[in-house]
Amino acid sequence: MQDDDINTEGVVKKFMFVNRRAPYGTVYALxxxxxxxxxxxxxxxxxxxxxxxxVYQLKKGQDTKAVNMKNFSPTFRALDGYDVEKLYVEKESLEARGLSPADLxxxxxxxxxxxxxxxxxxxDVVMTA
Amino acid sequence: MPMLHTVNKSPFQTTTLESCLRLAKKGSAVLLIEDAVYGALDGTAVSARVAKRMKELKFYVLGPDIAARGLGEAKLIDGVTVVDYGNFVDLVAEHDATQAWM
Amino acid sequence: MGYQVNGTTVAADEEGYITDISQWSRELAAEIAKEEKIEMSDDHWEVVNFLRDYYEEYQIAPAIRVLTKAVKNSMGPEKGNSQYLYELFPYGPAKQACKIAGLPKPTGCI
Structure with missing residues:
Protein backbone atom coordinates (compact mmCIF):
# COMPACT_ATOMS: atom_id res chain seq x y z
CA MET A 1 0.00 0.00 0.00
CA GLN A 2 1.19 3.47 -0.78
CA ASP A 3 1.21 6.12 1.89
CA ASP A 4 -1.57 7.96 0.12
CA ASP A 5 -5.12 6.94 0.62
CA ILE A 6 -5.54 4.46 -2.21
CA ASN A 7 -7.25 1.19 -1.43
CA THR A 8 -8.96 2.53 1.62
CA GLU A 9 -12.36 2.89 0.01
CA GLY A 10 -13.30 -0.55 -1.03
CA VAL A 11 -15.11 -3.61 0.12
CA VAL A 12 -15.11 -4.10 3.86
CA LYS A 13 -15.28 -7.72 4.94
CA LYS A 14 -15.60 -9.28 8.34
CA PHE A 15 -12.22 -10.81 9.12
CA MET A 16 -11.63 -13.02 12.13
CA PHE A 17 -8.09 -13.94 13.14
CA VAL A 18 -7.86 -16.91 15.47
CA ASN A 19 -4.67 -17.16 17.52
CA ARG A 20 -4.09 -20.63 18.92
CA ARG A 21 -0.33 -20.73 19.59
CA ALA A 22 1.91 -19.57 22.39
CA PRO A 23 4.36 -16.77 21.62
CA TYR A 24 8.11 -17.31 20.98
CA GLY A 25 8.23 -21.12 20.66
CA THR A 26 7.09 -20.79 17.05
CA VAL A 27 6.66 -17.79 14.75
CA TYR A 28 2.88 -18.29 14.33
CA ALA A 29 1.88 -15.76 16.99
CA LEU A 30 4.03 -12.95 15.59
CA VAL A 55 -4.26 -16.79 25.31
CA TYR A 56 -0.64 -16.91 26.49
CA GLN A 57 0.22 -14.26 23.86
CA LEU A 58 -1.59 -11.73 26.05
CA LYS A 59 0.05 -12.73 29.35
CA LYS A 60 1.31 -9.69 31.25
CA GLY A 61 4.94 -9.32 32.30
CA GLN A 62 6.72 -10.84 29.28
CA ASP A 63 10.48 -10.22 29.39
CA THR A 64 12.38 -11.62 26.42
CA LYS A 65 15.83 -10.10 27.07
CA ALA A 66 17.41 -13.40 28.14
CA VAL A 67 16.09 -15.31 25.11
CA ASN A 68 17.18 -12.53 22.75
CA MET A 69 13.83 -12.24 20.95
CA LYS A 70 11.55 -9.28 20.38
CA ASN A 71 8.81 -8.92 22.99
CA PHE A 72 5.78 -8.16 20.83
CA SER A 73 3.18 -8.19 23.60
CA PRO A 74 3.17 -4.32 23.78
CA THR A 75 1.89 -4.27 20.19
CA PHE A 76 -1.47 -5.67 21.32
CA ARG A 77 -1.96 -2.35 23.12
CA ALA A 78 -1.56 -0.55 19.76
CA LEU A 79 -4.54 -2.39 18.24
CA ASP A 80 -6.94 0.17 19.67
CA GLY A 81 -5.20 2.85 17.58
CA TYR A 82 -5.72 0.63 14.53
CA ASP A 83 -9.45 0.57 15.38
CA VAL A 84 -9.23 -3.12 16.23
CA GLU A 85 -11.47 -3.19 19.26
CA LYS A 86 -13.01 -6.63 19.04
CA LEU A 87 -10.69 -8.84 21.07
CA TYR A 88 -12.15 -12.11 22.31
CA VAL A 89 -10.75 -14.76 24.61
CA GLU A 90 -12.27 -18.19 24.93
CA LYS A 91 -13.37 -18.78 28.51
CA GLU A 92 -12.51 -22.47 28.52
CA SER A 93 -8.94 -21.85 27.32
CA LEU A 94 -8.39 -19.15 29.92
CA GLU A 95 -9.67 -21.32 32.76
CA ALA A 96 -7.67 -24.39 31.68
CA ARG A 97 -4.54 -22.27 32.13
CA GLY A 98 -5.52 -20.85 35.50
CA LEU A 99 -5.66 -17.32 34.07
CA SER A 100 -8.15 -14.46 34.40
CA PRO A 101 -8.64 -11.27 32.34
CA ALA A 102 -6.57 -9.40 34.97
CA ASP A 103 -3.52 -11.41 33.81
CA LEU A 104 -3.77 -9.98 30.26
CA ASP A 124 -16.64 -13.54 5.77
CA VAL A 125 -13.05 -14.67 6.30
CA VAL A 126 -11.53 -16.69 9.16
CA MET A 127 -7.79 -17.20 9.43
CA THR A 128 -6.00 -19.23 12.07
CA ALA A 129 -2.41 -18.99 13.20
CA MET B 1 23.92 -41.06 35.49
CA PRO B 2 20.55 -41.79 33.87
CA MET B 3 19.01 -39.95 31.02
CA LEU B 4 18.11 -36.29 30.57
CA HIS B 5 14.89 -35.66 28.67
CA THR B 6 14.22 -32.25 27.17
CA VAL B 7 10.73 -31.22 26.02
CA ASN B 8 9.99 -28.06 24.01
CA LYS B 9 6.30 -28.35 23.07
CA SER B 10 3.33 -26.99 25.00
CA PRO B 11 1.51 -29.76 26.87
CA PHE B 12 -1.77 -28.13 25.82
CA GLN B 13 -0.90 -28.36 22.14
CA THR B 14 0.80 -31.73 21.67
CA THR B 15 1.23 -35.06 23.45
CA THR B 16 5.03 -34.69 23.57
CA LEU B 17 5.23 -34.17 27.34
CA GLU B 18 2.82 -37.04 27.96
CA SER B 19 4.90 -39.38 25.80
CA CYS B 20 8.09 -38.32 27.54
CA LEU B 21 6.55 -38.89 30.97
CA ARG B 22 5.24 -42.30 29.89
CA LEU B 23 8.71 -43.48 28.87
CA ALA B 24 11.05 -41.71 31.27
CA LYS B 25 12.56 -44.16 33.78
CA LYS B 26 12.68 -43.52 37.49
CA GLY B 27 15.69 -41.38 38.38
CA SER B 28 15.75 -39.55 35.04
CA ALA B 29 15.68 -35.78 34.68
CA VAL B 30 13.15 -33.82 32.61
CA LEU B 31 14.01 -30.28 31.48
CA LEU B 32 11.13 -28.18 30.17
CA ILE B 33 12.18 -25.54 27.64
CA GLU B 34 10.51 -23.15 25.14
CA ASP B 35 6.72 -23.74 24.96
CA ALA B 36 7.01 -26.75 27.30
CA VAL B 37 7.58 -24.40 30.24
CA TYR B 38 3.78 -24.08 30.49
CA GLY B 39 3.85 -27.66 31.76
CA ALA B 40 5.69 -26.52 34.90
CA LEU B 41 2.89 -24.18 36.03
CA ASP B 42 0.72 -24.98 39.00
CA GLY B 43 -3.04 -24.63 38.79
CA THR B 44 -3.57 -25.51 35.12
CA ALA B 45 -5.55 -28.30 33.48
CA VAL B 46 -2.30 -30.21 32.81
CA SER B 47 -0.41 -29.59 36.07
CA ALA B 48 -1.24 -33.09 37.30
CA ARG B 49 0.90 -34.68 34.56
CA VAL B 50 4.17 -33.43 35.99
CA ALA B 51 3.01 -33.51 39.62
CA LYS B 52 2.13 -37.19 39.31
CA ARG B 53 5.75 -38.17 38.53
CA MET B 54 7.46 -35.69 40.85
CA LYS B 55 8.64 -38.42 43.23
CA GLU B 56 10.36 -40.47 40.51
CA LEU B 57 11.78 -37.83 38.18
CA LYS B 58 13.76 -34.63 38.65
CA PHE B 59 12.02 -31.70 36.97
CA TYR B 60 13.79 -28.59 35.70
CA VAL B 61 12.48 -25.57 33.79
CA LEU B 62 14.51 -23.03 31.83
CA GLY B 63 14.30 -19.59 33.51
CA PRO B 64 14.81 -17.38 30.43
CA ASP B 65 11.88 -19.14 28.69
CA ILE B 66 9.72 -18.65 31.80
CA ALA B 67 10.53 -14.93 31.89
CA ALA B 68 9.93 -14.46 28.15
CA ARG B 69 6.38 -15.76 28.58
CA GLY B 70 5.51 -13.49 31.48
CA LEU B 71 5.61 -16.33 34.00
CA GLY B 72 8.45 -15.02 36.17
CA GLU B 73 6.03 -14.49 39.05
CA ALA B 74 3.82 -17.49 38.30
CA LYS B 75 3.49 -20.37 40.75
CA LEU B 76 5.35 -23.46 39.63
CA ILE B 77 4.49 -27.01 40.60
CA ASP B 78 6.20 -27.86 43.91
CA GLY B 79 9.55 -29.50 43.30
CA VAL B 80 10.35 -27.96 39.89
CA THR B 81 13.80 -26.35 39.80
CA VAL B 82 14.43 -23.23 37.68
CA VAL B 83 17.74 -23.36 35.78
CA ASP B 84 19.68 -20.99 33.51
CA TYR B 85 21.60 -21.70 30.29
CA GLY B 86 24.76 -22.63 32.22
CA ASN B 87 22.82 -25.18 34.31
CA PHE B 88 21.34 -26.56 31.06
CA VAL B 89 24.85 -27.32 29.83
CA ASP B 90 25.75 -28.86 33.19
CA LEU B 91 22.69 -31.10 33.08
CA VAL B 92 23.61 -32.37 29.62
CA ALA B 93 27.18 -33.05 30.77
CA GLU B 94 26.07 -34.80 33.96
CA HIS B 95 23.79 -37.30 32.25
CA ASP B 96 24.78 -40.30 30.15
CA ALA B 97 22.54 -39.32 27.30
CA THR B 98 20.03 -36.66 26.33
CA GLN B 99 16.75 -37.37 24.60
CA ALA B 100 15.33 -34.25 22.99
CA TRP B 101 11.59 -34.80 22.53
CA MET B 102 10.59 -32.66 19.56
CA MET C 1 23.67 -0.46 1.75
CA GLY C 2 24.43 1.64 4.81
CA TYR C 3 25.12 5.09 6.19
CA GLN C 4 28.42 6.62 7.26
CA VAL C 5 28.23 8.31 10.66
CA ASN C 6 31.24 9.46 12.67
CA GLY C 7 33.50 7.09 10.79
CA THR C 8 31.37 3.96 11.29
CA THR C 9 28.97 2.28 8.90
CA VAL C 10 25.39 1.62 9.98
CA ALA C 11 23.82 -1.21 7.99
CA ALA C 12 20.51 -0.70 6.17
CA ASP C 13 18.29 -2.80 3.92
CA GLU C 14 17.90 -2.20 0.19
CA GLU C 15 15.25 0.47 0.81
CA GLY C 16 17.39 2.35 3.30
CA TYR C 17 15.79 1.28 6.60
CA ILE C 18 18.48 0.61 9.20
CA THR C 19 18.52 -3.00 10.36
CA ASP C 20 19.43 -2.44 14.03
CA ILE C 21 17.30 0.20 15.73
CA SER C 22 19.75 0.44 18.64
CA GLN C 23 22.29 2.06 16.28
CA TRP C 24 20.10 5.11 15.76
CA SER C 25 21.38 8.57 16.67
CA ARG C 26 20.44 12.13 15.74
CA GLU C 27 23.53 12.30 13.54
CA LEU C 28 22.40 9.16 11.73
CA ALA C 29 18.88 10.59 11.36
CA ALA C 30 20.35 13.72 9.75
CA GLU C 31 22.34 11.49 7.38
CA ILE C 32 19.24 9.49 6.38
CA ALA C 33 17.28 12.73 5.92
CA LYS C 34 19.97 13.99 3.56
CA GLU C 35 19.56 10.83 1.44
CA GLU C 36 15.81 11.48 1.45
CA LYS C 37 16.44 15.11 0.42
CA ILE C 38 14.75 16.43 3.51
CA GLU C 39 15.99 19.48 5.38
CA MET C 40 15.27 18.67 9.02
CA SER C 41 13.40 21.46 10.87
CA ASP C 42 12.00 21.42 14.40
CA ASP C 43 8.69 20.29 12.93
CA HIS C 44 10.40 17.32 11.26
CA TRP C 45 12.16 16.39 14.49
CA GLU C 46 8.89 16.60 16.37
CA VAL C 47 7.36 13.91 14.14
CA VAL C 48 10.52 11.79 14.19
CA ASN C 49 10.67 11.94 17.99
CA PHE C 50 6.97 11.14 18.17
CA LEU C 51 7.55 8.03 16.05
CA ARG C 52 10.41 6.91 18.25
CA ASP C 53 8.22 7.25 21.34
CA TYR C 54 5.45 5.34 19.57
CA TYR C 55 7.84 2.51 18.71
CA GLU C 56 9.22 2.45 22.24
CA GLU C 57 5.71 2.00 23.58
CA TYR C 58 4.18 -0.39 21.03
CA GLN C 59 7.16 -2.02 19.27
CA ILE C 60 5.82 -1.31 15.78
CA ALA C 61 5.99 1.42 13.17
CA PRO C 62 2.43 2.73 12.72
CA ALA C 63 0.56 2.74 9.42
CA ILE C 64 -0.06 6.25 8.04
CA ARG C 65 -3.68 6.39 9.15
CA VAL C 66 -2.71 5.37 12.67
CA LEU C 67 0.18 7.83 12.75
CA THR C 68 -2.06 10.70 11.64
CA LYS C 69 -4.60 9.89 14.32
CA ALA C 70 -1.96 9.51 17.03
CA VAL C 71 -0.34 12.83 16.07
CA LYS C 72 -3.77 14.46 16.16
CA ASN C 73 -4.41 13.12 19.66
CA SER C 74 -1.00 14.23 20.86
CA MET C 75 -0.32 17.51 19.01
CA GLY C 76 -3.75 18.63 17.87
CA PRO C 77 -5.63 18.71 14.56
CA GLU C 78 -3.43 21.37 12.87
CA LYS C 79 -0.59 18.80 12.87
CA GLY C 80 -2.59 15.59 12.94
CA ASN C 81 -3.68 15.67 9.30
CA SER C 82 -2.19 14.14 6.22
CA GLN C 83 -1.64 17.48 4.44
CA TYR C 84 0.66 18.74 7.22
CA LEU C 85 2.54 15.46 7.41
CA TYR C 86 2.95 15.23 3.61
CA GLU C 87 4.36 18.75 3.51
CA LEU C 88 7.06 17.63 5.93
CA PHE C 89 7.63 14.24 4.31
CA PRO C 90 6.51 14.47 0.65
CA TYR C 91 7.27 10.84 -0.23
CA GLY C 92 5.02 9.50 2.49
CA PRO C 93 5.10 10.49 6.15
CA ALA C 94 4.96 6.96 7.48
CA LYS C 95 7.68 5.64 5.21
CA GLN C 96 10.09 8.59 5.18
CA ALA C 97 9.68 9.64 8.80
CA CYS C 98 9.98 6.03 9.98
CA LYS C 99 13.15 5.61 7.97
CA ILE C 100 14.66 8.76 9.49
CA ALA C 101 13.53 7.65 12.95
CA GLY C 102 15.36 4.35 12.50
CA LEU C 103 12.16 2.30 12.59
CA PRO C 104 11.24 -0.60 10.32
CA LYS C 105 8.93 -0.03 7.39
CA PRO C 106 5.37 0.39 8.69
CA THR C 107 3.28 -2.76 8.69
CA GLY C 108 0.68 -2.63 5.95
CA CYS C 109 2.95 -0.94 3.41
CA ILE C 110 3.77 -3.37 0.62
Whole structure:
Protein backbone atom coordinates (compact mmCIF):
# COMPACT_ATOMS: atom_id res chain seq x y z
CA MET A 1 0.00 0.00 0.00
CA GLN A 2 1.19 3.47 -0.78
CA ASP A 3 1.21 6.12 1.89
CA ASP A 4 -1.57 7.96 0.12
CA ASP A 5 -5.12 6.94 0.62
CA ILE A 6 -5.54 4.46 -2.21
CA ASN A 7 -7.25 1.19 -1.43
CA THR A 8 -8.96 2.53 1.62
CA GLU A 9 -12.36 2.89 0.01
CA GLY A 10 -13.30 -0.55 -1.03
CA VAL A 11 -15.11 -3.61 0.12
CA VAL A 12 -15.11 -4.10 3.86
CA LYS A 13 -15.28 -7.72 4.94
CA LYS A 14 -15.60 -9.28 8.34
CA PHE A 15 -12.22 -10.81 9.12
CA MET A 16 -11.63 -13.02 12.13
CA PHE A 17 -8.09 -13.94 13.14
CA VAL A 18 -7.86 -16.91 15.47
CA ASN A 19 -4.67 -17.16 17.52
CA ARG A 20 -4.09 -20.63 18.92
CA ARG A 21 -0.33 -20.73 19.59
CA ALA A 22 1.91 -19.57 22.39
CA PRO A 23 4.36 -16.77 21.62
CA TYR A 24 8.11 -17.31 20.98
CA GLY A 25 8.23 -21.12 20.66
CA THR A 26 7.09 -20.79 17.05
CA VAL A 27 6.66 -17.79 14.75
CA TYR A 28 2.88 -18.29 14.33
CA ALA A 29 1.88 -15.76 16.99
CA LEU A 30 4.03 -12.95 15.59
CA UNK A 31 2.94 -13.67 12.01
CA UNK A 32 -0.69 -13.77 13.14
CA UNK A 33 -0.34 -10.33 14.69
CA UNK A 34 1.20 -9.06 11.46
CA UNK A 35 -1.86 -10.30 9.55
CA UNK A 36 -4.15 -8.47 11.97
CA UNK A 37 -2.22 -5.20 11.48
CA UNK A 38 -2.32 -5.51 7.70
CA UNK A 39 -6.06 -6.21 7.65
CA UNK A 40 -6.56 -3.25 9.97
CA UNK A 41 -4.40 -0.98 7.79
CA UNK A 42 -6.79 -1.85 4.94
CA UNK A 43 -9.65 -0.80 7.21
CA UNK A 44 -11.36 -4.13 7.33
CA UNK A 45 -13.81 -5.18 10.04
CA UNK A 46 -11.40 -7.15 12.20
CA UNK A 47 -12.05 -9.46 15.14
CA UNK A 48 -9.20 -11.18 16.96
CA UNK A 49 -9.70 -14.36 18.94
CA UNK A 50 -7.29 -15.85 21.46
CA UNK A 51 -7.92 -19.47 22.34
CA UNK A 52 -5.93 -22.56 23.33
CA UNK A 53 -2.30 -21.52 23.87
CA UNK A 54 -3.04 -18.27 22.01
CA VAL A 55 -4.26 -16.79 25.31
CA TYR A 56 -0.64 -16.91 26.49
CA GLN A 57 0.22 -14.26 23.86
CA LEU A 58 -1.59 -11.73 26.05
CA LYS A 59 0.05 -12.73 29.35
CA LYS A 60 1.31 -9.69 31.25
CA GLY A 61 4.94 -9.32 32.30
CA GLN A 62 6.72 -10.84 29.28
CA ASP A 63 10.48 -10.22 29.39
CA THR A 64 12.38 -11.62 26.42
CA LYS A 65 15.83 -10.10 27.07
CA ALA A 66 17.41 -13.40 28.14
CA VAL A 67 16.09 -15.31 25.11
CA ASN A 68 17.18 -12.53 22.75
CA MET A 69 13.83 -12.24 20.95
CA LYS A 70 11.55 -9.28 20.38
CA ASN A 71 8.81 -8.92 22.99
CA PHE A 72 5.78 -8.16 20.83
CA SER A 73 3.18 -8.19 23.60
CA PRO A 74 3.17 -4.32 23.78
CA THR A 75 1.89 -4.27 20.19
CA PHE A 76 -1.47 -5.67 21.32
CA ARG A 77 -1.96 -2.35 23.12
CA ALA A 78 -1.56 -0.55 19.76
CA LEU A 79 -4.54 -2.39 18.24
CA ASP A 80 -6.94 0.17 19.67
CA GLY A 81 -5.20 2.85 17.58
CA TYR A 82 -5.72 0.63 14.53
CA ASP A 83 -9.45 0.57 15.38
CA VAL A 84 -9.23 -3.12 16.23
CA GLU A 85 -11.47 -3.19 19.26
CA LYS A 86 -13.01 -6.63 19.04
CA LEU A 87 -10.69 -8.84 21.07
CA TYR A 88 -12.15 -12.11 22.31
CA VAL A 89 -10.75 -14.76 24.61
CA GLU A 90 -12.27 -18.19 24.93
CA LYS A 91 -13.37 -18.78 28.51
CA GLU A 92 -12.51 -22.47 28.52
CA SER A 93 -8.94 -21.85 27.32
CA LEU A 94 -8.39 -19.15 29.92
CA GLU A 95 -9.67 -21.32 32.76
CA ALA A 96 -7.67 -24.39 31.68
CA ARG A 97 -4.54 -22.27 32.13
CA GLY A 98 -5.52 -20.85 35.50
CA LEU A 99 -5.66 -17.32 34.07
CA SER A 100 -8.15 -14.46 34.40
CA PRO A 101 -8.64 -11.27 32.34
CA ALA A 102 -6.57 -9.40 34.97
CA ASP A 103 -3.52 -11.41 33.81
CA LEU A 104 -3.77 -9.98 30.26
CA UNK A 105 -2.11 -6.90 28.70
CA UNK A 106 -5.31 -5.58 27.09
CA UNK A 107 -9.00 -5.57 27.98
CA UNK A 108 -10.79 -8.43 26.25
CA UNK A 109 -14.25 -9.88 26.05
CA UNK A 110 -14.39 -13.38 27.48
CA UNK A 111 -16.76 -15.63 25.53
CA UNK A 112 -17.71 -19.28 25.85
CA UNK A 113 -16.83 -21.71 23.08
CA UNK A 114 -20.47 -21.70 22.06
CA UNK A 115 -20.63 -17.91 21.77
CA UNK A 116 -17.34 -17.79 19.88
CA UNK A 117 -18.59 -20.44 17.48
CA UNK A 118 -21.63 -18.28 16.73
CA UNK A 119 -19.42 -15.26 16.09
CA UNK A 120 -17.12 -17.30 13.87
CA UNK A 121 -20.04 -18.44 11.76
CA UNK A 122 -20.92 -14.79 11.02
CA UNK A 123 -17.53 -13.96 9.45
CA ASP A 124 -16.64 -13.54 5.77
CA VAL A 125 -13.05 -14.67 6.30
CA VAL A 126 -11.53 -16.69 9.16
CA MET A 127 -7.79 -17.20 9.43
CA THR A 128 -6.00 -19.23 12.07
CA ALA A 129 -2.41 -18.99 13.20
CA MET B 1 23.92 -41.06 35.49
CA PRO B 2 20.55 -41.79 33.87
CA MET B 3 19.01 -39.95 31.02
CA LEU B 4 18.11 -36.29 30.57
CA HIS B 5 14.89 -35.66 28.67
CA THR B 6 14.22 -32.25 27.17
CA VAL B 7 10.73 -31.22 26.02
CA ASN B 8 9.99 -28.06 24.01
CA LYS B 9 6.30 -28.35 23.07
CA SER B 10 3.33 -26.99 25.00
CA PRO B 11 1.51 -29.76 26.87
CA PHE B 12 -1.77 -28.13 25.82
CA GLN B 13 -0.90 -28.36 22.14
CA THR B 14 0.80 -31.73 21.67
CA THR B 15 1.23 -35.06 23.45
CA THR B 16 5.03 -34.69 23.57
CA LEU B 17 5.23 -34.17 27.34
CA GLU B 18 2.82 -37.04 27.96
CA SER B 19 4.90 -39.38 25.80
CA CYS B 20 8.09 -38.32 27.54
CA LEU B 21 6.55 -38.89 30.97
CA ARG B 22 5.24 -42.30 29.89
CA LEU B 23 8.71 -43.48 28.87
CA ALA B 24 11.05 -41.71 31.27
CA LYS B 25 12.56 -44.16 33.78
CA LYS B 26 12.68 -43.52 37.49
CA GLY B 27 15.69 -41.38 38.38
CA SER B 28 15.75 -39.55 35.04
CA ALA B 29 15.68 -35.78 34.68
CA VAL B 30 13.15 -33.82 32.61
CA LEU B 31 14.01 -30.28 31.48
CA LEU B 32 11.13 -28.18 30.17
CA ILE B 33 12.18 -25.54 27.64
CA GLU B 34 10.51 -23.15 25.14
CA ASP B 35 6.72 -23.74 24.96
CA ALA B 36 7.01 -26.75 27.30
CA VAL B 37 7.58 -24.40 30.24
CA TYR B 38 3.78 -24.08 30.49
CA GLY B 39 3.85 -27.66 31.76
CA ALA B 40 5.69 -26.52 34.90
CA LEU B 41 2.89 -24.18 36.03
CA ASP B 42 0.72 -24.98 39.00
CA GLY B 43 -3.04 -24.63 38.79
CA THR B 44 -3.57 -25.51 35.12
CA ALA B 45 -5.55 -28.30 33.48
CA VAL B 46 -2.30 -30.21 32.81
CA SER B 47 -0.41 -29.59 36.07
CA ALA B 48 -1.24 -33.09 37.30
CA ARG B 49 0.90 -34.68 34.56
CA VAL B 50 4.17 -33.43 35.99
CA ALA B 51 3.01 -33.51 39.62
CA LYS B 52 2.13 -37.19 39.31
CA ARG B 53 5.75 -38.17 38.53
CA MET B 54 7.46 -35.69 40.85
CA LYS B 55 8.64 -38.42 43.23
CA GLU B 56 10.36 -40.47 40.51
CA LEU B 57 11.78 -37.83 38.18
CA LYS B 58 13.76 -34.63 38.65
CA PHE B 59 12.02 -31.70 36.97
CA TYR B 60 13.79 -28.59 35.70
CA VAL B 61 12.48 -25.57 33.79
CA LEU B 62 14.51 -23.03 31.83
CA GLY B 63 14.30 -19.59 33.51
CA PRO B 64 14.81 -17.38 30.43
CA ASP B 65 11.88 -19.14 28.69
CA ILE B 66 9.72 -18.65 31.80
CA ALA B 67 10.53 -14.93 31.89
CA ALA B 68 9.93 -14.46 28.15
CA ARG B 69 6.38 -15.76 28.58
CA GLY B 70 5.51 -13.49 31.48
CA LEU B 71 5.61 -16.33 34.00
CA GLY B 72 8.45 -15.02 36.17
CA GLU B 73 6.03 -14.49 39.05
CA ALA B 74 3.82 -17.49 38.30
CA LYS B 75 3.49 -20.37 40.75
CA LEU B 76 5.35 -23.46 39.63
CA ILE B 77 4.49 -27.01 40.60
CA ASP B 78 6.20 -27.86 43.91
CA GLY B 79 9.55 -29.50 43.30
CA VAL B 80 10.35 -27.96 39.89
CA THR B 81 13.80 -26.35 39.80
CA VAL B 82 14.43 -23.23 37.68
CA VAL B 83 17.74 -23.36 35.78
CA ASP B 84 19.68 -20.99 33.51
CA TYR B 85 21.60 -21.70 30.29
CA GLY B 86 24.76 -22.63 32.22
CA ASN B 87 22.82 -25.18 34.31
CA PHE B 88 21.34 -26.56 31.06
CA VAL B 89 24.85 -27.32 29.83
CA ASP B 90 25.75 -28.86 33.19
CA LEU B 91 22.69 -31.10 33.08
CA VAL B 92 23.61 -32.37 29.62
CA ALA B 93 27.18 -33.05 30.77
CA GLU B 94 26.07 -34.80 33.96
CA HIS B 95 23.79 -37.30 32.25
CA ASP B 96 24.78 -40.30 30.15
CA ALA B 97 22.54 -39.32 27.30
CA THR B 98 20.03 -36.66 26.33
CA GLN B 99 16.75 -37.37 24.60
CA ALA B 100 15.33 -34.25 22.99
CA TRP B 101 11.59 -34.80 22.53
CA MET B 102 10.59 -32.66 19.56
CA MET C 1 23.67 -0.46 1.75
CA GLY C 2 24.43 1.64 4.81
CA TYR C 3 25.12 5.09 6.19
CA GLN C 4 28.42 6.62 7.26
CA VAL C 5 28.23 8.31 10.66
CA ASN C 6 31.24 9.46 12.67
CA GLY C 7 33.50 7.09 10.79
CA THR C 8 31.37 3.96 11.29
CA THR C 9 28.97 2.28 8.90
CA VAL C 10 25.39 1.62 9.98
CA ALA C 11 23.82 -1.21 7.99
CA ALA C 12 20.51 -0.70 6.17
CA ASP C 13 18.29 -2.80 3.92
CA GLU C 14 17.90 -2.20 0.19
CA GLU C 15 15.25 0.47 0.81
CA GLY C 16 17.39 2.35 3.30
CA TYR C 17 15.79 1.28 6.60
CA ILE C 18 18.48 0.61 9.20
CA THR C 19 18.52 -3.00 10.36
CA ASP C 20 19.43 -2.44 14.03
CA ILE C 21 17.30 0.20 15.73
CA SER C 22 19.75 0.44 18.64
CA GLN C 23 22.29 2.06 16.28
CA TRP C 24 20.10 5.11 15.76
CA SER C 25 21.38 8.57 16.67
CA ARG C 26 20.44 12.13 15.74
CA GLU C 27 23.53 12.30 13.54
CA LEU C 28 22.40 9.16 11.73
CA ALA C 29 18.88 10.59 11.36
CA ALA C 30 20.35 13.72 9.75
CA GLU C 31 22.34 11.49 7.38
CA ILE C 32 19.24 9.49 6.38
CA ALA C 33 17.28 12.73 5.92
CA LYS C 34 19.97 13.99 3.56
CA GLU C 35 19.56 10.83 1.44
CA GLU C 36 15.81 11.48 1.45
CA LYS C 37 16.44 15.11 0.42
CA ILE C 38 14.75 16.43 3.51
CA GLU C 39 15.99 19.48 5.38
CA MET C 40 15.27 18.67 9.02
CA SER C 41 13.40 21.46 10.87
CA ASP C 42 12.00 21.42 14.40
CA ASP C 43 8.69 20.29 12.93
CA HIS C 44 10.40 17.32 11.26
CA TRP C 45 12.16 16.39 14.49
CA GLU C 46 8.89 16.60 16.37
CA VAL C 47 7.36 13.91 14.14
CA VAL C 48 10.52 11.79 14.19
CA ASN C 49 10.67 11.94 17.99
CA PHE C 50 6.97 11.14 18.17
CA LEU C 51 7.55 8.03 16.05
CA ARG C 52 10.41 6.91 18.25
CA ASP C 53 8.22 7.25 21.34
CA TYR C 54 5.45 5.34 19.57
CA TYR C 55 7.84 2.51 18.71
CA GLU C 56 9.22 2.45 22.24
CA GLU C 57 5.71 2.00 23.58
CA TYR C 58 4.18 -0.39 21.03
CA GLN C 59 7.16 -2.02 19.27
CA ILE C 60 5.82 -1.31 15.78
CA ALA C 61 5.99 1.42 13.17
CA PRO C 62 2.43 2.73 12.72
CA ALA C 63 0.56 2.74 9.42
CA ILE C 64 -0.06 6.25 8.04
CA ARG C 65 -3.68 6.39 9.15
CA VAL C 66 -2.71 5.37 12.67
CA LEU C 67 0.18 7.83 12.75
CA THR C 68 -2.06 10.70 11.64
CA LYS C 69 -4.60 9.89 14.32
CA ALA C 70 -1.96 9.51 17.03
CA VAL C 71 -0.34 12.83 16.07
CA LYS C 72 -3.77 14.46 16.16
CA ASN C 73 -4.41 13.12 19.66
CA SER C 74 -1.00 14.23 20.86
CA MET C 75 -0.32 17.51 19.01
CA GLY C 76 -3.75 18.63 17.87
CA PRO C 77 -5.63 18.71 14.56
CA GLU C 78 -3.43 21.37 12.87
CA LYS C 79 -0.59 18.80 12.87
CA GLY C 80 -2.59 15.59 12.94
CA ASN C 81 -3.68 15.67 9.30
CA SER C 82 -2.19 14.14 6.22
CA GLN C 83 -1.64 17.48 4.44
CA TYR C 84 0.66 18.74 7.22
CA LEU C 85 2.54 15.46 7.41
CA TYR C 86 2.95 15.23 3.61
CA GLU C 87 4.36 18.75 3.51
CA LEU C 88 7.06 17.63 5.93
CA PHE C 89 7.63 14.24 4.31
CA PRO C 90 6.51 14.47 0.65
CA TYR C 91 7.27 10.84 -0.23
CA GLY C 92 5.02 9.50 2.49
CA PRO C 93 5.10 10.49 6.15
CA ALA C 94 4.96 6.96 7.48
CA LYS C 95 7.68 5.64 5.21
CA GLN C 96 10.09 8.59 5.18
CA ALA C 97 9.68 9.64 8.80
CA CYS C 98 9.98 6.03 9.98
CA LYS C 99 13.15 5.61 7.97
CA ILE C 100 14.66 8.76 9.49
CA ALA C 101 13.53 7.65 12.95
CA GLY C 102 15.36 4.35 12.50
CA LEU C 103 12.16 2.30 12.59
CA PRO C 104 11.24 -0.60 10.32
CA LYS C 105 8.93 -0.03 7.39
CA PRO C 106 5.37 0.39 8.69
CA THR C 107 3.28 -2.76 8.69
CA GLY C 108 0.68 -2.63 5.95
CA CYS C 109 2.95 -0.94 3.41
CA ILE C 110 3.77 -3.37 0.62
Missing amino acids: EGLEMVLIAAAFEQDVSVVFMDDG VVPVEVLSADELGTLMAEQ
